[in-house]
Amino acid sequence: MGRPTLIRKPPGAPRALPEGWDEARAALAGLPGGGLNIAHEAVDRHAAGACASHVALRWLPAAGGRRDLTYAELARLTNRFAHLLRGLGVAKGDVVFVLCGRIPELYAAVLGALKCGATVSPLFSAFGPEPLKTRINLGRGKVLVTTGALYERKVKRVLGDMPTLQHVVNVEELGLDSLPDSFPIEQTSAEDAAFLHFTSGTTGMPKGAVHVHGALVAHYATAAAALDLRPDDIFWCTADPGWVTGTSYGIVAPLAHGVTSIVDEAEFDAERWYRILQDERVSVWYTAPTAIRMLMKAGVGLAKKFSFPGLRFIASVGEPLNPEAVWWGMEAFGQPIHDNWWQTETGGIMIANTAAMDVKPGSMGKPLPGVQAALVHRVETGISLVEAPGEEGELALRAGWPSMFRGYLGQEERYRKCFAGDWYLTGDLAKRDADGYYWFVGRADDVIKSAGHLIGPFEVESALMEHPAVAEAGVIGKPDPMVGEVVKAFVSLKKDFSPSDDLRMQLLAHARKRLGAAVAPKEIEFAAVLPRTRSGKIMRRLLKARELGLPEGDTSTLEGGA
Ligand code: ATP
Ligand code: MG
Numbered sequence: 367m368g369r370p371t372l373i374r375k376p377p378g379a380p381r382a383l384p385e386g387w388d389e390a391r392a393a394l395a396g397l398p399g400g401g402l403n404i405a406h407e408a409v410d411r412h413a414a415g416a417c418a419s420h421v422a423l424r425w426l427p428a429a430g431g432r433r434d435l436t437y438a439e440l441a442r443l444t445n446r447f448a449h450l451l452r453g454l455g456v457a458k459g460d461v462v463f464v465l466c467g468r469i470p471e472l473y474a475a476v477l478g479a480l481k482c483g484a485t486v487s488p489l490f491s492a493f494g495p496e497p498l499k500t501r502i503n504l505g506r507g508k509v510l511v512t513t514g515a516l517y518e519r520k521v522k523r524v525l526g527d528m529p530t531l532q533h534v535v536n537v538e539e540l541g542l543d544s545l546p547d548s549f550p551i552e553q554t555s556a557e558d559a560a561f562l563h564f565t566s567g568t569t570g571m572p573k574g575a576v577h578v579h580g581a582l583v584a585h586y587a588t589a590a591a592a593l594d595l596r597p598d599d600i601f602w603c604t605a606d607p608g609w610v611t612g613t614s615y616g617i618v619a620p621l622a623h624g625v626t627s628i629v630d631e632a633e634f635d636a637e638r639w640y641r642i643l644q645d646e647r648v649s650v651w652y653t654a655p656t657a658i659r660m661l662m663k664a665g666v667g668l669a670k671k672f673s674f675p676g677l678r679f680i681a682s683v684g685e686p687l688n689p690e691a692v693w694w695g696m697e698a699f700g701q702p703i704h705d706n707w708w709q710t711e712t713g714g715i716m717i718a719n720t721a722a723m724d725v726k727p728g729s730m731g732k733p734l735p736g737v738q739a740a741l742v743h744r745v746e747t748g749i750s751l752v753e754a755p756g757e758e759g760e761l762a763l764r765a766g767w768p769s770m771f772r773g774y775l776g777q778e779e780r781y782r783k784c785f786a787g788d789w790y791l792t793g794d795l796a797k798r799d800a801d802g803y804y805w806f807v808g809r810a811d812d813v814i815k816s817a818g819h820l821i822g823p824f825e826v827e828s829a830l831m832e833h834p835a836v837a838e839a840g841v842i843g844k845p846d847p848m849v850g851e852v853v854k855a856f857v858s859l860k861k862d863f864s865p866s867d868d869l870r871m872q873l874l875a876h877a878r879k880r881l882g883a884a885v886a887p888k889e890i891e892f893a894a895v896l897p898r899t900r901s902g903k904i905m906r907r908l909l910k911a912r913e914l915g916l917p918e919g920d921t922s923t924l925e926g927g928a
Contacts, residue, residue: 383590390583390586392587403554404579408617443542447449447477454535456508463486465521469631487561504574517799549666572923583768585615585618586619586916594679610710616629640669642672682705686705702719711792716734718732729803736767741757744760755798809829810819824882832880842914
């Protein structure tokens with residue numbers, strides 16, 4: 367409250383960004399003899415050059431200690447993995463699933479499979495048997511790479527129900543040492559499939575998005591533009607490779623840039639995370655609002671026990687980043703957290719607060735060079751463009767950016783429906799201000815229609831989060847015969863606060879003062895935790911289904927679920 371709306375970029379902030387994708391395209395080597403393969407750009411080209419002995423992955427086991435893998439070592443390991451998979455008959459067009467915790471073998475399997483020309487789908491290791499089976503069957507997986515423990519706990523039970531699966535590889539019983547340490551990479555082209563990524567399932571049944579090797583052009587360009595990645599960086603992307611962020615920016619982009627990437631096997635723990643940032647001298651940190659909110663919940667005092675002299679740039683993705691979180695970044699780290707926006711479907715960052723621009727807390731930033739964004743309304747004849755600043759519309763992107771998904775697996779019609787002419791319609795609503803910054807309003811499905819107003823849950827949640835008692839808020843529309851929908855907020859509290867009628871009244875009054883009576887919630891319910899996806903997103907559709915006593919729908923990605 368009463369805070370400035372702009373955080374100026376520091377003096378001497380980075381160079382202006384290059385326009386378009388050509389510079390990134392030119393920076394890639396290409397396969398000897400033509401073609402493009404992500405694993406070649408990410409590993410082999412560095413292993414054969416000046417980066418050979420540079421650390422590619424610094425693995426931090428959950429049990430403590432660390433293991434470094436240089437680019438040369440990663441090249442050998444991925445080559446052996448490629449041989450192993452080739453020996454099982456894996457060839458171009460086959461789909462390899464990888465189900466491991468964040469261990470080096472996961473990275474080696476993913477890159478080794480790409481070297482074979484296979485399409486890879488990393489799965490989140492906390493999934494239960496059913497979600498695994500659904501995804502593997504949808505992707506017609508031929509090989510599953512996993513660990514002994516995960517096999518016993520999750521795979522064995524459903525093995526008989528996965529008819530396309532020919533082999534299960536246990537990474538603890540590989541016998542890689544006997545395999546050759548060089549491998550002729552499959553001659554893939556930019557349009558060949560590389561990854562199959564499942565969406566988070568926030569709005570319904572997860573969709574399988576197909577991505578191609580050429581997406582690397584966008585991964586490379588956007589890591590420089592939106593994450594300010596430079597050659598000497600120590601980069602930490604906290605997302606699991608089971609989600610697109612953990613692959614695009616946890617595997618592909620940092621390796622393609624030849625930087626050192628931190629891989630932490632353990633789950634979130636505030637103190638552990640601060641220690642990693644400090645001790646590993648992380649310089650660029652890419653994380654998510656849910657993690658930031660958990661750090662906020664632990665209190666800024668904990669952050670102050672550590673120091674982060676190496677930390678130069680912090681970015682966040684996955685959900686809208688409340689302005690309060692950006693301000694908290696200033697307090698805890700002495701720098702803002704840079705929100706950026708993208709989706710599984712876009713394959714890479716599209717809209718961002720970059721190091722080269724002033725940050726507007728609460729805004730997701732501006733389209734990156736090469737990305738053409740617009741706000742549109744769907745009309746009978748297609749779409750109409752929203753031009754006026756501050757007016758709301760559906761966020762659309764002009765098709766043609768390199769990491770655009772090439773299909774929803776098995777859902778051709780659904781894919782087609784995402785496009786109107788050459789615009790891809792994202793399903794998210796946003797506004798653009800006079801300076802060209804985009805502001806997230808809500809998912810089209812989540813927007814609340816109340817007494818003729820369209821209310822974005824994000825605005826209401828952010829206002830609630832300004833109150834010192836509030837750790838997290840999830841806002842839904844509840845059907846109402848008079849006004850269509852009334853705004854209802856579910857609120858979880860910070861550790862020193864407990865629910866009471868008095869606090870509820872305070873929150874209602876605070877929201878009304880900030881938002882006005884038309885937009886402020888009419889009801890507030892306290893909840894110990896809010897339902898979220900395993901990738902950390904608040905599942906408003908579940909809050910709503912539970913409120914209305916309706917079926918919960920697909921809960922395969924629900925945190926704490928089966
Ligand atoms: P599903 O499509 O299965 O419902 P999902 O949309 O959550 O799940 P993802 O592709 O992982 O799956 O998430 C992309 C979505 O996350 C975006 O469409 C947007 O709604 C939200 N999102 C991501 N980053 C931001 C951001 N910076 N600000 C606001 N929303 C964001
Ligand atoms: Mg989505």
